[in-house]
Amino acid sequence: MKDVAGPARPHTGRRRNEQARQAVLDAVWTLLSRPDRPPLTMEGIAVAAGVGRQTIYRWWPSKGAIVLETLAERARTDVPQPDTGTLLGDLETFLSATFARGADPTAAALLRHIMAEAQQDPAVADTLHRFTSARRDVLRAILAQGRDRGELPTGADVDLGVDIAYGVYWYALLLGHVPLTSEAAHALARAVLAALTAPVSSP
Amino acid sequence: MKDVAGPARPHTGRRRNEQARQAVLDAVWTLLSRPDRPPLTMEGIAVAAGVGRQTIYRWWPSKGAIVLETLAERARTDVPQPDTGTLLGDLETFLSATFARGADPTAAALLRHIMAEAQQDPAVADTLHRFTSARRDVLRAILAQGRDRGELPTGADVDLGVDIAYGVYWYALLLGHVPLTSEAAHALARAVLAALTAPVSSP
Amino acid sequence: MKDVAGPARPHTGRRRNEQARQAVLDAVWTLLSRPDRPPLTMEGIAVAAGVGRQTIYRWWPSKGAIVLETLAERARTDVPQPDTGTLLGDLETFLSATFARGADPTAAALLRHIMAEAQQDPAVADTLHRFTSARRDVLRAILAQGRDRGELPTGADVDLGVDIAYGVYWYALLLGHVPLTSEAAHALARAVLAALTAPVSSP
Amino acid sequence: MKDVAGPARPHTGRRRNEQARQAVLDAVWTLLSRPDRPPLTMEGIAVAAGVGRQTIYRWWPSKGAIVLETLAERARTDVPQPDTGTLLGDLETFLSATFARGADPTAAALLRHIMAEAQQDPAVADTLHRFTSARRDVLRAILAQGRDRGELPTGADVDLGVDIAYGVYWYALLLGHVPLTSEAAHALARAVLAALTAPVSSP
DNA sequence: AAGTAAACGAGACGGTACGTCCTGTCTTCTT
DNA sequence: AAGAAGACAGGACGTACCGTCTCGTTTACTT
Numbered sequence: 001m002k003d004v005a006g007p008a009r010p011h012t013g014r015r016r017n018e019q020a021r022q023a024v025l026d027a028v029w030t031l032l033s034r035p036d037r038p039p040l041t042m043e044g045i046a047v048a049a050g051v052g053r054q055t056i057y058r059w060w061p062s063k064g065a066i067v068l069e070t071l072a073e074r075a076r077t078d079v080p081q082p083d084t085g086t087l088l089g090d091l092e093t094f095l096s097a098t099f100a101r102g103a104d105p106t107a108a109a110l111l112r113h114i115m116a117e118a119q120q121d122p123a124v125a126d127t128l129h130r131f132t133s134a135r136r137d138v139l140r141a142i143l144a145q146g147r148d149r150g151e152l153p154t155g156a157d158v159d160l161g162v163d164i165a166y167g168v169y170w171y172a173l174l175l176g177h178v179p180l181t182s183e184a185a186h187a188l189a190r191a192v193l194a195a196l197t198a199p200v201s202s203p
Numbered sequence: 204m205k206d207v208a209g210p211a212r213p214h215t216g217r218r219r220n221e222q223a224r225q226a227v228l229d230a231v232w233t234l235l236s237r238p239d240r241p242p243l244t245m246e247g248i249a250v251a252a253g254v255g256r257q258t259i260y261r262w263w264p265s266k267g268a269i270v271l272e273t274l275a276e277r278a279r280t281d282v283p284q285p286d287t288g289t290l291l292g293d294l295e296t297f298l299s300a301t302f303a304r305g306a307d308p309t310a311a312a313l314l315r316h317i318m319a320e321a322q323q324d325p326a327v328a329d330t331l332h333r334f335t336s337a338r339r340d341v342l343r344a345i346l347a348q349g350r351d352r353g354e355l356p357t358g359a360d361v362d363l364g365v366d367i368a369y370g371v372y373w374y375a376l377l378l379g380h381v382p383l384t385s386e387a388a389h390a391l392a393r394a395v396l397a398a399l400t401a402p403v404s405s406p
Numbered sequence: 407m408k409d410v411a412g413p414a415r416p417h418t419g420r421r422r423n424e425q426a427r428q429a430v431l432d433a434v435w436t437l438l439s440r441p442d443r444p445p446l447t448m449e450g451i452a453v454a455a456g457v458g459r460q461t462i463y464r465w466w467p468s469k470g471a472i473v474l475e476t477l478a479e480r481a482r483t484d485v486p487q488p489d490t491g492t493l494l495g496d497l498e499t500f501l502s503a504t505f506a507r508g509a510d511p512t513a514a515a516l517l518r519h520i521m522a523e524a525q526q527d528p529a530v531a532d533t534l535h536r537f538t539s540a541r542r543d544v545l546r547a548i549l550a551q552g553r554d555r556g557e558l559p560t561g562a563d564v565d566l567g568v569d570i571a572y573g574v575y576w577y578a579l580l581l582g583h584v585p586l587t588s589e590a591a592h593a594l595a596r597a598v599l600a601a602l603t604a605p606v607s608s609p
Numbered sequence: 610m611k612d613v614a615g616p617a618r619p620h621t622g623r624r625r626n627e628q629a630r631q632a633v634l635d636a637v638w639t640l641l642s643r644p645d646r647p648p649l650t651m652e653g654i655a656v657a658a659g660v661g662r663q664t665i666y667r668w669w670p671s672k673g674a675i676v677l678e679t680l681a682e683r684a685r686t687d688v689p690q691p692d693t694g695t696l697l698g699d700l701e702t703f704l705s706a707t708f709a710r711g712a713d714p715t716a717a718a719l720l721r722h723i724m725a726e727a728q729q730d731p732a733v734a735d736t737l738h739r740f741t742s743a744r745r746d747v748l749r750a751i752l753a754q755g756r757d758r759g760e761l762p763t764g765a766d767v768d769l770g771v772d773i774a775y776g777v778y779w780y781a782l783l784l785g786h787v788p789l790t791s792e793a794a795h796a797l798a799r800a801v802l803a804a805l806t807a808p809v810s811s812p
Numbered sequence: 813a814a815g816t817a818a819a820c821g822a823g824a825c826g827g828t829a830c831g832t833c834c835t836g837t838c839t840t841c842t843t
Numbered sequence: 844a845a846g847a848a849g850a851c852a853g854g855a856c857g858t859a860c861c862g863t864c865t866c867g868t869t870t871a872c873t874t
Contacts, residue, residue: 013818
């Protein structure tokens with residue numbers, strides 16, 4: 001009795017074309033790299049990818065989802081949880097890597113685009129939420145490890161530290177008033193550490 | 204003798220209708236308050252305001268500019284530079300007020316909308332930049348005053364403090380993963396203070 | 407062997423929707439039939455036809471072209487070249503049929519509309535020219551046949567006869583000072599015959 | 610573009626400014642003379658005339674009325690009822706003069722424009738009707754005089770003759786398939802005469 | 813090998829919003 | 844009072860995309 005989950009016939013017909021998928025993601029990257037910043041339309045993506053429009057709608061629920069997948073594809077080399085022995089070192093390593101990512105103009109355009117879309121499309125917001133959560137978890141783990149090692153007070157508000165780090169990161173990304181340099185990452189690392197180390201952390 | 208710059212005839216024809224301007228700004232506020240979140244269309248604004256479309260295009264360069272002016276209009280009651288005697292008190296007061304603003308759903312929608320538009324329209328980005336700069340200046344003055352009073356080390360990176368505060372604020376606003384409560388404002392105030400107080404501030 | 411001109415794949419994608427085309431033409435006819443004479447807008451046609459605006463622009467270069475095609479569609483039952491045995495009979499038959507067409511209020515509105523548009527849009531003028539040429543040819547053939555039968559002098563200016571007939575027809579249509587009755591058609595037929603019969607026809 | 614009127618056109622106050630009126634009519638003529646055929650808008654006329662829009666609306670009920678008045682102004686030198694002694698001579702003289710008028714490109718554009726407007730605006734149609742009636746009366750008088758002199762049968766349908774003459778004239782004007790030459794006028798004169806002379810004129 | 817079905821590029825479809833143009837009306841200031 | 848200037852509400856224009864729906868073709872699996 002296979003009437004529960006599986007379909008009676010596992011699959012018939014042509015399979016998903018991996019090349020089409022790649023062409024779409026590449027097209028998004030290319031379009032966002034263009035110095036004249038064209039508005040990134042579904043039609044534009046389809047044409048640039050040499051792909052039928054329906055093919056896009058078949059596999060992605062929204063434009064934001066494509067952009068996010070493009071980002072994920074390019075960021076495949078995940079920022080690993082560093083282990084330098086000290087919390088400050090770990091923070092500096094992690095934030096430097098993160099900032100380096102955001103310093104690439106195309107990647108930055110991608111991130112900005114997603115954040116912008118997320119403000120209007122709840123589905124994109126949701127996907128972005130899941131994406132950022134994964135990143136936050138890594139940073140939270142770093143801080144928690146430091147706390148367990150005694151480098152932070154027991155009651156240190158780890159989540160606040162995460163918010164500070166990513167808050168400053170996104171703020172710089174979206175407003176562009178400050179460059180995402182390695183120095184900025186280091187200063188931010190020290191600031192996060194100081195903020196969580198202070199004894200005044202609890203009301 | 205003002206015969207240099209002034210044109211011979213300062214103005215001819217009908218003057219700008221202040222009521223139309225107000226109607227447009229009110230319409231934007233009303234539309235953004237709607238629980239069903241309609242996409243905020245130029246046409247929609249015009250209809251809701253009972254105003255001709257051309258009248259909008261005559262006075263505002265872009266949708267973002269209207270939204271920003273709406274925000275400015277509503278936030279006319281500027282957050283004053285507080286003076287509680289201590290830096291922590293000033294920070295708590297300022298950030299609480301700021302968070303309270305962002306806690307209003309319509310104001311939050313406004314801010315999110317502007318930030319989203321700024322990612323695609325350089326003109327909006329520019330206007331937003333000027334808007335945020337004014338806010339940043341207030342916070343910077345608070346921190347500088349605290350530093351001058353000796354509550355911060357001489358070399359404290361005031362700008363980093365501003366980035367942390369507003370970074371966390373916007374991050375919460377855009378991602379919505381954390382509510383903008385008074386408690387959060389107080390915790391942030393202490394964190395900013397701690398981050399700038401720490402002796403590790405220089406490489 | 408037609409391997410030269412034919413493209414490898416003659417067509418891709420969805421085909422033109424004949425129902426949409428008919429809906430547009432019917433909408434034009436209906437709108438022009440309305441007793442309150444609405445100004446015949448592209449938008450109005452699209453809405454009345456239940457058709458996207460782009461669909462209209464995709465297939466017709468101008469409003470005049472739509473109206474002309476509507477006319478052609480309705481006048482599909484071409485006025486045949488009559489053959490009553492005498493030139494006067496043929497002329498009477500042909501002009502009566504022509505006048506009967508123009509007596510229908512909607513058809514008249516159509517013709518007037520096209521002529522009006524042709525005065526401003528060269529493309530419409532061109533299409534109208536081709537349309538009228540076809541009609542003129544039929545009348546010219548009738549007159550030429552009569553001349554060949556000896557009912558007109560050898561040097562009779564057939565083209566002038568055509569101009570008189572259609573000139574009076576359009577003049578009545580556009581100015582509306584005289585009804586397009588069968589009697590008027592018969593009088594006109596006799597007049598054309600007389601004008602071409604007269605021996606003074608050459609300078 | 611107020612190059613039409615003189616620079617020093619004073620505001621008279623109280624009474625209608627004749628110079629403004631002239632500027633408007635001249636602007637219409639100038640605009641219709643332009644080889645690129647701009648669409649002749651109220652706004653365009655006002656700007657070209659260096660005149661306020663309201664001034665136009667104050668004195669003319671519609672665009673067609675302005676154009677018609679422009680025509681009347683230019684055609685001030687009325688075609689006089691000729692008297693050459695013979696009906697054919699009178700007809701030739703009158704039609705040659707009429708055709709000569711229509712051969713001027715700007716005058717032709719004017720006439721075409723009016724006729725086009727008359728198809729959509731009943732008020733214009735009415736004014737045009739009155740205008741053409743005056744012209745028809747002159748031609749009718751010529752024919753009636755010829756009939757009274759015995760050059761036409763007693764029962765000759767004078768109105769049909771008028772319709773033929775003006776029908777061919779307008780037909781040529783609107784369709785432009787035939788030039789309005791003096792030869793064409795003479796041929797038309799002979800044709801009208803023949804059409805009314807023929808003994809078959811009555812059923 | 814033939815049959816079946818899904819995915820594909822292409823592109824037409826009904827819509828919606830855009831930003832522009834023009835209409836006819838209404839101030840505002842000047843003459 | 845009439846005029847030039849120009850802002851106003853309104854509405855059509857032609858364009859750009861949206862997301863959906865045919866088309867005929869290609870590809871993969873099943874019989």
